[in-house]
Amino acid sequence: MKELKEMVWKSNLDLMRSGLVVLTWGNVSGFDPERHLMVIKPSGVDYELMKPRDMVVVDMEGKTVEGKLRPSSDTPTHLELYRRLGGLGGIVHTHSRYAVSWAQAGKDIPAMGTTHADHFYGSIPCTRKLTQEEVEKDYELNTGRVIVDRFRDLDPRAVPGVIVNDHGPFAWGKDPEDAVKNAIVLEEVAAMAFNTVLLGAGDPVEQYLLDKHYFRKHGKDAYYGQNED
Amino acid sequence: MKELKEMVWKSNLDLMRSGLVVLTWGNVSGFDPERHLMVIKPSGVDYELMKPRDMVVVDMEGKTVEGKLRPSSDTPTHLELYRRLGGLGGIVHTHSRYAVSWAQAGKDIPAMGTTHADHFYGSIPCTRKLTQEEVEKDYELNTGRVIVDRFRDLDPRAVPGVIVNDHGPFAWGKDPEDAVKNAIVLEEVAAMAFNTVLLGAGDPVEQYLLDKHYFRKHGKDAYYGQNED
Amino acid sequence: MKELKEMVWKSNLDLMRSGLVVLTWGNVSGFDPERHLMVIKPSGVDYELMKPRDMVVVDMEGKTVEGKLRPSSDTPTHLELYRRLGGLGGIVHTHSRYAVSWAQAGKDIPAMGTTHADHFYGSIPCTRKLTQEEVEKDYELNTGRVIVDRFRDLDPRAVPGVIVNDHGPFAWGKDPEDAVKNAIVLEEVAAMAFNTVLLGAGDPVEQYLLDKHYFRKHGKDAYYGQNED
Amino acid sequence: MKELKEMVWKSNLDLMRSGLVVLTWGNVSGFDPERHLMVIKPSGVDYELMKPRDMVVVDMEGKTVEGKLRPSSDTPTHLELYRRLGGLGGIVHTHSRYAVSWAQAGKDIPAMGTTHADHFYGSIPCTRKLTQEEVEKDYELNTGRVIVDRFRDLDPRAVPGVIVNDHGPFAWGKDPEDAVKNAIVLEEVAAMAFNTVLLGAGDPVEQYLLDKHYFRKHGKDAYYGQNED
Numbered sequence: 001m002k003e004l005k006e007m008v009w010k011s012n013l014d015l016m017r018s019g020l021v022v023l024t025w026g027n028v029s030g031f032d033p034e035r036h037l038m039v040i041k042p043s044g045v046d047y048e049l050m051k052p053r054d055m056v057v058v059d060m061e062g063k064t065v066e067g068k069l070r071p072s073s074d075t076p077t078h079l080e081l082y083r084r085l086g087g088l089g090g091i092v093h094t095h096s097r098y099a100v101s102w103a104q105a106g107k108d109i110p111a112m113g114t115t116h117a118d119h120f121y122g123s124i125p126c127t128r129k130l131t132q133e134e135v136e137k138d139y140e141l142n143t144g145r146v147i148v149d150r151f152r153d154l155d156p157r158a159v160p161g162v163i164v165n166d167h168g169p170f171a172w173g174k175d176p177e178d179a180v181k182n183a184i185v186l187e188e189v190a191a192m193a194f195n196t197v198l199l200g201a202g203d204p205v206e207q208y209l210l211d212k213h214y215f216r217k218h219g220k221d222a223y224y225g226q227n228e229d
Numbered sequence: 230m231k232e233l234k235e236m237v238w239k240s241n242l243d244l245m246r247s248g249l250v251v252l253t254w255g256n257v258s259g260f261d262p263e264r265h266l267m268v269i270k271p272s273g274v275d276y277e278l279m280k281p282r283d284m285v286v287v288d289m290e291g292k293t294v295e296g297k298l299r300p301s302s303d304t305p306t307h308l309e310l311y312r313r314l315g316g317l318g319g320i321v322h323t324h325s326r327y328a329v330s331w332a333q334a335g336k337d338i339p340a341m342g343t344t345h346a347d348h349f350y351g352s353i354p355c356t357r358k359l360t361q362e363e364v365e366k367d368y369e370l371n372t373g374r375v376i377v378d379r380f381r382d383l384d385p386r387a388v389p390g391v392i393v394n395d396h397g398p399f400a401w402g403k404d405p406e407d408a409v410k411n412a413i414v415l416e417e418v419a420a421m422a423f424n425t426v427l428l429g430a431g432d433p434v435e436q437y438l439l440d441k442h443y444f445r446k447h448g449k450d451a452y453y454g455q456n457e458d
Numbered sequence: 459m460k461e462l463k464e465m466v467w468k469s470n471l472d473l474m475r476s477g478l479v480v481l482t483w484g485n486v487s488g489f490d491p492e493r494h495l496m497v498i499k500p501s502g503v504d505y506e507l508m509k510p511r512d513m514v515v516v517d518m519e520g521k522t523v524e525g526k527l528r529p530s531s532d533t534p535t536h537l538e539l540y541r542r543l544g545g546l547g548g549i550v551h552t553h554s555r556y557a558v559s560w561a562q563a564g565k566d567i568p569a570m571g572t573t574h575a576d577h578f579y580g581s582i583p584c585t586r587k588l589t590q591e592e593v594e595k596d597y598e599l600n601t602g603r604v605i606v607d608r609f610r611d612l613d614p615r616a617v618p619g620v621i622v623n624d625h626g627p628f629a630w631g632k633d634p635e636d637a638v639k640n641a642i643v644l645e646e647v648a649a650m651a652f653n654t655v656l657l658g659a660g661d662p663v664e665q666y667l668l669d670k671h672y673f674r675k676h677g678k679d680a681y682y683g684q685n686e687d
Numbered sequence: 688m689k690e691l692k693e694m695v696w697k698s699n700l701d702l703m704r705s706g707l708v709v710l711t712w713g714n715v716s717g718f719d720p721e722r723h724l725m726v727i728k729p730s731g732v733d734y735e736l737m738k739p740r741d742m743v744v745v746d747m748e749g750k751t752v753e754g755k756l757r758p759s760s761d762t763p764t765h766l767e768l769y770r771r772l773g774g775l776g777g778i779v780h781t782h783s784r785y786a787v788s789w790a791q792a793g794k795d796i797p798a799m800g801t802t803h804a805d806h807f808y809g810s811i812p813c814t815r816k817l818t819q820e821e822v823e824k825d826y827e828l829n830t831g832r833v834i835v836d837r838f839r840d841l842d843p844r845a846v847p848g849v850i851v852n853d854h855g856p857f858a859w860g861k862d863p864e865d866a867v868k869n870a871i872v873l874e875e876v877a878a879m880a881f882n883t884v885l886l887g888a889g890d891p892v893e894q895y896l897l898d899k900h901y902f903r904k905h906g907k908d909a910y911y912g913q914n915e916d
Binding site (some may be wrong): 052111113114115144184185188191192193198199201203205206208209212213216225 | 709710712782784785787789790791792793794801816818819822826853854857870881885886912
């Protein structure tokens, strides 16, 4: 687990340096699919003071396996996503400004151009609101459940992020580093879509352009970058 | 008082580094409840040149007890809040951009999501305008009075900040450091609420979600962070 | 002149560091009222490469008295303001984003709160558009003239800045450093007024609040800061 | 080619430092008109790790002449512009926020003030959308073609940039450094025009002011800067 703890720790620092995080409003986790363990940032600790050894290792039921600090209060949300979305190696939660603004408006972030299409195959979905019952009991677990529910007909590998209604974004990827990258993209396209709407133009990108850009960078026919095929 | 002067000095520097302050538009004070003394930044002095010994100590009537420089011109406002809101250990005043924009619009900053609810239990209230009489005589004291008046039915510990109509924000906390944190939160949620309104969606968050998030981090059942219970 | 050249050079660097300047879009000048000479930044030179000795000294007719480089192409505008507004010791021109946006909209920047009132006694005026004749011949001089014309009934010491229609802001002060400060204020209040208008609230501040804030910091009854009375 | 590779490498770093680039969303190329060779950034490589020797040299048909890495996937777009617009020495592509917002809105960026007019002689045009056929086959080449088509009646030296519909900006210049400068200008005037439109004022600048500003800095009668005539 030492390597994954290092990676989760580094990704939490990268997230802070990205400018997406105010105070301690963000967390990154990583998943070890062989041992079925999750590594996550401790709750409410200053980014600058954290060490790799402060990362908390929990099992799939949220029981702490390694680490002295309390895991992030969002732990049950992360666990639900690893358990049920499939194939995720890292998850990031932030309160980045534009993504939160769309979440507070309760609207999907529409795919309005190729910047979006390069990374998200279609709108970044906004979940439904949680009910009073879902909020009052097992709130963090239910946050994961409304995300899973929202992805019933969506492929989480093609749409690596979501905004939770009235709350904010979760993004994910094949590992913690990739999840941080997708959180950065999510915030940037949220800002671009915001501006575009304010300019009075709201048409999503054409399906064929969405296909082109997404599959140019993903899947078996990808031809972008040095390392992807 | 040496320790409190150090803390007030450091918090003023932290405030400047937070990006909330243009030129010298901001000040932090701290309160010693046992000796009934307030420590505050001197007026119109460059943040970079200030030393801990430049902090001014005043009594509850505003008389300087220690320090050679004139205290911040907002001193009577701070004093009124310490005298009448109860339980405050630090106060911050800024002219941060989005908070001022709401103050100039004369509107409460609505609680539109969980980022807000995590720190402010409900709208961040905007005071009424001061009358001509209140402005012309004892202006800074009267600024404190309209804030106190606005909190007649509000708990200042649950809503640790306010925007003064046509002016700007004051935030507070259990100590100067905590007050700076709340000033940062106030500005960030002001920006998020601004964006949300521009997206054409203006519903405040549900009461049950507000309750959940606020009490998750505050009060006797809190379970967020390492040090709070 | 050595001292004034140092100060103009330093103020040009301060202006760049303030974040108001993109590329080389800005210039600061200073005025020596005894020798009737102006010192100004050279035209189109990188801020980082400039030395104090590169500053250009010109007389009131714009003839170079000292310096090997061509003075800023805005020299005739600066000279007209020193000649006819009276009492100016420094002038700054920028293309800062929000001030330009108001200039492009052709609207005065309204005084909507105390941040504005602390530094500008009333709206920051927008000039009329220049006519074709004024643009084609002696353009820079005529830019100065429309500013002077706009100040026919305004006191340039109480309103230390202007926006030129379709162009951008000029700010001034008692010396180059003070002018830079006013350029920073002008941009910040332009941004705040922009946000306030977008929030759907457009009332300027009351006259009595404007009076209070302006005269709290300026004139014989000022009581703000350590050095002003 | 060593010198051009150094310049292209340095311009790619300058572009990153300009704040216009998120992750690796940008590329700069340079053109050697005598040898008919283009130097361009490799695809998907971290800016910080790139060395001058990583720059890829391709001929006018896109065949790699020097370099081990895959050239930017936008190579066919750059080549088409060098082949058919004439006189270009450097090209920059970014996904800068405001330029992309206008591209997503499918609108030309109007020339609303002198900041724009100093660098772009008229609106920064937005291309038509590509058809499904153009997207599915030879997409990057066709991106170049719609740009060339959009410039049928425009002078690329007078309007050194374009926004591709639903995609983002391309800017160019006499060399890579000049192209980076124009990309920075393009983003800044896109932001200013955005703000101006939101202030409810949408009139483009008068033709005579556009003429004045553009020709003050360009062409045989230019009198701005130390090095241009």
